[in-house]
Amino acid sequence: MSNVTVAISPDWTIDLDIPGITVVEWDFKSPAPADKIDIAVAPHITTSDLVERVANTGTKLLQLGSIGYDPIPRNLPAGLSVANAASVHETATAEHTLSMLLYSTREFDRVQRAQEAQSWDQFDTKGLADSTVVLIGIGGVGSAIAQRLAPFETNVIRVASHRREDMYGQVYSIADLPELLPQADSVIVVVPLNKKTEGLVNDEFLSLMKDNATLVNVARGKVADTDALLKHSDRLRILVDVTDPEPLPDGHPLWEKATLVTSHLGGNTDAMIPRMNRLVRRQVGNLISGEPFVNVVLGGDRA
Numbered sequence: 001m002s003n004v005t006v007a008i009s010p011d012w013t014i015d016l017d018i019p020g021i022t023v024v025e026w027d028f029k030s031p032a033p034a035d036k037i038d039i040a041v042a043p044h045i046t047t048s049d050l051v052e053r054v055a056n057t058g059t060k061l062l063q064l065g066s067i068g069y070d071p072i073p074r075n076l077p078a079g080l081s082v083a084n085a086a087s088v089h090e091t092a093t094a095e096h097t098l099s100m101l102l103y104s105t106r107e108f109d110r111v112q113r114a115q116e117a118q119s120w121d122q123f124d125t126k127g128l129a130d131s132t133v134v135l136i137g138i139g140g141v142g143s144a145i146a147q148r149l150a151p152f153e154t155n156v157i158r159v160a161s162h163r164r165e166d167m168y169g170q171v172y173s174i175a176d177l178p179e180l181l182p183q184a185d186s187v188i189v190v191v192p193l194n195k196k197t198e199g200l201v202n203d204e205f206l207s208l209m210k211d212n213a214t215l216v217n218v219a220r221g222k223v224a225d226t227d228a229l230l231k232h233s234d235r236l237r238i239l240v241d242v243t244d245p246e247p248l249p250d251g252h253p254l255w256e257k258a259t260l261v262t263s264h265l266g267g268n269t270d271a272m273i274p275r276m277n278r279l280v281r282r283q284v285g286n287l288i289s290g291e292p293f294v295n296v297v298l299g300g301d302r303a
Helices: 050-054 090-105 108-116 140-152 174-183 203-207 226-232 253-257 272-289
Strands: 004-008 021-025 039-041 061-063 081-083 132-136 155-160 164-166 169-173 186-189 214-217 237-240 296-299
Touching: 004 272, 039 050, 039 272, 050 061, 061 272, 090 108, 090 140, 090 186, 090 214, 090 237, 132 140, 132 174, 140 155, 155 174, 169 174, 203 226, 226 237, 226 253
Parallel strands: 004 021, 004 039, 039 061, 061 081, 132 155, 132 186, 155 169, 186 214, 214 237
Antiparallel strands: 081 296, 164 169
16 A cells, blocks of 8 residues: 555654655644545544544544543444544553552652651551552553552452453452452552443442552543542542543642642653654555554544
């Protein structure tokens, strides 16, 4: 296939110096820059209007800039596939999650306050070694987190939508959480947002966690009930990369009550652009060669 047109959000720097490929920049807010667009590479933030934007351009693939695709409507135009950015963000998000977890379990917030006060404050912390971590969600990001927890000699209890065994051992179901949460020194939430997971982290969930346990949410803001987080913030160490609402408004009580708010920075490292570059080049190559697109989560090319 030749004469391929790829529209790319200015969020990305993609090297597509390939014969037969026309590259146009598109902010996905103004009218489409070409009558025909074969692949549209969306902005980093996924919004619900992206499908509507490409609907009349003959686009074969809408390549998202995120792993999550919950805002995307399921009734796609004929011939359109939607792919997420799996392979781009998992490593960085896992790295960010471990940073948040270590910040909490080694009480770096207290360390920072001591430095600001120029106080030599020595104290013991919980740490990660020999602690129990309940990891809710074992997709790409969750699996990357589990791999990075292993060297810290933690007891990782993995939880998914259905109970099963895999090559790494027992996977518990969300239905098992009432038995698992009281055991946890730390709980990491990294599930996709859907009807079953919206509001998963609610008052009942948090009430089951023991005093001074750590909760890390790197999923989606709506997975956790914000009022419940605030209610339990004096008893638990609440660390969130995502919030509801998002962005978190100035003056919102969660800024003060949470142990750490990291403003949805999970995947934002220098690795993101090169990895997105490789993914888009692969999608273009597959279109040219007639191979199926990768990472398809919605639409006709879904595996």
